[in-house]
Amino acid sequence: MPLANQTREKMSAHKIAFTEGNIIDGCLDHDVIQNGTILVNSATDEGRTYSTIDQVGSSNDIEIPGDYRVISLNGRYVLPGLINCHAHLPFDGTPKQPMSGKKVEKLIRKLKRSTLFQRAYAGKLKKNMVNALNAGITTVRGMAEPLYAEVALRKEQEKGLCAAPRIITAGPGICPTGGHANLISWIADGPWEFRKYVRKNIHEEVDFIKILSTGGVTDSRFVGEAGRVIMKPEEIEAACDEAHRNNMLVASHVQSPLGMKEAIKGGVDTIEHGSDFDDETADLMLDNPKSLRGYTAVVPTFSAAQAIIGRAGEGIITMTNVQVENSKIILERMVKGARACLDKGIRIGVGNDAIVPYVTQYNLWKELVLLVKYLGISHHHAIHLATLSSAKAIGVDQTTGSIEPGKSADFMVVDQNPLDDLKALAAPSMVCCMGRLIDSPVIREVKGVDTHRII
Ligand SMILES: [Zn+2]
Incomplete structure (x- = not known):
């Protein structure tokens, strides 16, 4: 104001x-x-x-x-101040052993209902945000957390009650049954269920909508699962239409060329992680009539893939071998995609996907180093991408970013x-x-x- x-x-x-x-x-x-x-x-x-x-x-x-x-x-x-366009704010990148299977899923679902856990979770979120702020990150976009704790913290922050960056949150993600990140998302099957959870999240006062239209690395069980299209085009369209009616942007987790095409055709406003794409998809990203603003931006997250692959190379296993393999495939696609975005003038935002082991809320500067390494850009260009370009990608450039x-x-x-x-x-x-x-x-x-x- x-x-x-x-x-x-x-x-x-x-x-x-x-x-x-x-x-x-x-x-x-x-x-x-x-x-x-x-x-x-x-x-x-x-x-x-x-x-x-x-x-x-x-x-x-x-x-x-x-x-x-x-x-x-x-x-x-x-x-x-730097802008982290893709992070999961209650998580701090603590190195851990691979965790998967029905038992772990059951335990996590039970934990989420415990008051003690909820308190500890909110405390960790606050601590993480103080760290992010002290690292010069003045805007963060929360890309899925299950308990609406980011909404609560945003409200505290707006009243001046706590130290935190400007928070823009999706609340829980929305994915289909068995979909990627289902432990931190609502499960929706069919267009009306996607509309329902978009409405639910809006009612809970989120700032934008996150869907997961392809599989991902961290819970993949076979090589090729990350990037596999898991939402039908009509589900993507329904989620986007419902969000856009409420003037809200839609972000989608996407890690394959087909995933890019279908998400962008459905009206998604920001592609998270990304992949290589064909000319038709590129043209649609630059001029996307179904998106809220007329275009679609891409937020690559090199730190996450790099942390999984690099640590595995050092013998530190935080993911299964399948997940490490998927990470390699995804990193290659993401690099190709981001390079093509630069060539074609497609808007890029910067995020590090803090939730993955070794990726913290405060080390976003490493993502800039990786942007230089993979895209061959100058330091000045990397800083521009993580500030003004990111502000434009996520729709806050009237307020911040320069x-x-x-x-x-x-x-x-x-x-x-x-x-x-x-x-x-x-x-x-x-x-x-x-x-x-x-x-x-x-x-x-x-x-x-x-x-x-x-x-
Ligand atoms: Zn993420």
Whole structure:
């Protein structure tokens, strides 16, 4: 909400000028602003903080009004807060042994009904979000969790009651019987059941809808199951139609060329993970009459595949051999797909699929390293993809994603130049999210996860 519209009482305002920073604003065609200044105008209204970037530019061109508090960045680098377009927020990437089978499924279903478990789950979610925020991630998209805990945390966050990034949540996913991620999703069979659970999730105040129209890696039982189309086109269409009637985007888990084609024809707005695709599918992604906004974006998640394959290569098994094999197939498809998106100008968002062992809520910077490795792009381009391009992909670019006047003050400050080494993003020295300023943030590493190893 713009500050100009804030007329309620009990409002306290503060204005800050961040000076002497090297500003990477998130726009791909903009150079770094050397010795730049950002003017931020914030107000707190009944616990809720609003903030707007008023001006950005070279310090020589910006006059700082007398009522601004000045914070010098002393030549450090400032860039928009990162956006994790694909994560499962209550999960922290703890390394674990492969778990599957009916017994485990039964145990998990029982656990979900336990109050004690629900409390621990909400606590873990909060802890994870503090970590994400302290790592400079100012927007996260929750891609399926079964208990609507992300909705509850978003409400707390909006009231200023807790430290967390901006949360955009799907609540539980929706998949058919036996489908991928069915332990964290509603089970729906047939178009009307998909409509029913879209309606249920909307009633529970989710922000968008997640469906799973193909099989996935983490619960696959045979090679080729990941990417196998498991929803009928009429089910995909029904889910999209119902969500779009309510002005909500639809994301679908998709890991094969046929899966891409059918999801996109059905009107899906963002393809999660992705695959290679043919020309007809590419044209539809650029101009998709059935989607909510007229186009379909893709969110690759290299970290997840890399963590499974790389660790298996080191003899650390967190998935079955079948799942490792499927991961290799999926990674190859995902790389081809993302490269084709770049070539054809299809919108890309960035996510790491934090839930997979070794993929944490705070190490999204590694996904940028993998984008550079697999797509052959510059560091600047990777930062653009994880900020402004991601904001566009998930529909929040009016609010965040770049350091530009009129947007929310969502940014991170790092000591070294990330255009030289992306590892500079691993430990920001300051984070600002929706007007909340965190000086010297501390990331609490998950035990057993080696922060600085890429593979
Ligand atoms: Zn996922």
